[in-house]
Amino acid sequence: MKTLVYSLLALVLFACSTGETPEATPAVDTIAVDTIAVALPADTATLPEPIAVDSATLAFQQFMENPLNLVDYKNAKMGSNSSVAQNNAHYFRPDSVGFYYRYMLFTPYQRPKVSQRIDEGDLFHNGVNIITYMYGKVVGRFHDHNEMLISFRSRYNDSDLGQADLVGKSREDIIDLLGEPPIEEGTLLIYHYNNNALALSMEDGNVVQFKYVKLNQPLTPDNIPEVVTTY
Numbered sequence: 001m002k003t004l005v006y007s008l009l010a011l012v013l014f015a016c017s018t019g020e021t022p023e024a025t026p027a028v029d030t031i032a033v034d035t036i037a038v039a040l041p042a043d044t045a046t047l048p049e050p051i052a053v054d055s056a057t058l059a060f061q062q063f064m065e066n067p068l069n070l071v072d073y074k075n076a077k078m079g080s081n082s083s084v085a086q087n088n089a090h091y092f093r094p095d096s097v098g099f100y101y102r103y104m105l106f107t108p109y110q111r112p113k114v115s116q117r118i119d120e121g122d123l124f125h126n127g128v129n130i131i132t133y134m135y136g137k138v139v140g141r142f143h144d145h146n147e148m149l150i151s152f153r154s155r156y157n158d159s160d161l162g163q164a165d166l167v168g169k170s171r172e173d174i175i176d177l178l179g180e181p182p183i184e185e186g187t188l189l190i191y192h193y194n195n196n197a198l199a200l201s202m203e204d205g206n207v208v209q210f211k212y213v214k215l216n217q218p219l220t221p222d223n224i225p226e227v228v229t230t231y
Helices: 002-018 055-065 070-077 120-126 159-164 171-178
Strands: 081-084 098-104 129-135 147-154 183-185 188-193 196-203 206-214
């Protein structure tokens, strides 16, 4: 028994004294695996192509959604007369507490040089007239931003209207800006997009007045609310 133990111990010591190490594991060749095709369900096999919108259509849509920067316009005018406006069943009404409010007789029109002063009654009926939806229960200050543009109209030019300074423009000018009018009724050119409507009254080929309204439902050729076509 002792002889066997001694023999095993001698073998271990011999292996250590030679400094041999176990053979390295041979490298394993990479195994190529064929790609597995997975069939997708019919409704996800192909993605729909994005809808292309040309620049003219995009410009029209942007105009109809936001024809007037109300904050910039009020900043340019500095002040106006104003009052609570009557509700109209066709006006868009946000899902929030508030009321309709009207601006008219804007300051720069009220206080030009005496020789250029515009009659106040004429200005009230023909100048820029804006209706907003005022959020909350309090009017606040003129330059507050707690309101949404609902409607505006004018028979006067006003450069502060920016892109919406439409009075005096020719039919060709309007078509360049908004495209062909989808609806024509007598002297009116009527444009609409989503819940927004714009009616332009033409005389001798030029715009003499316009009115923009944000409606509570989309306009159709067979259903044009009177609030759009009456000034």
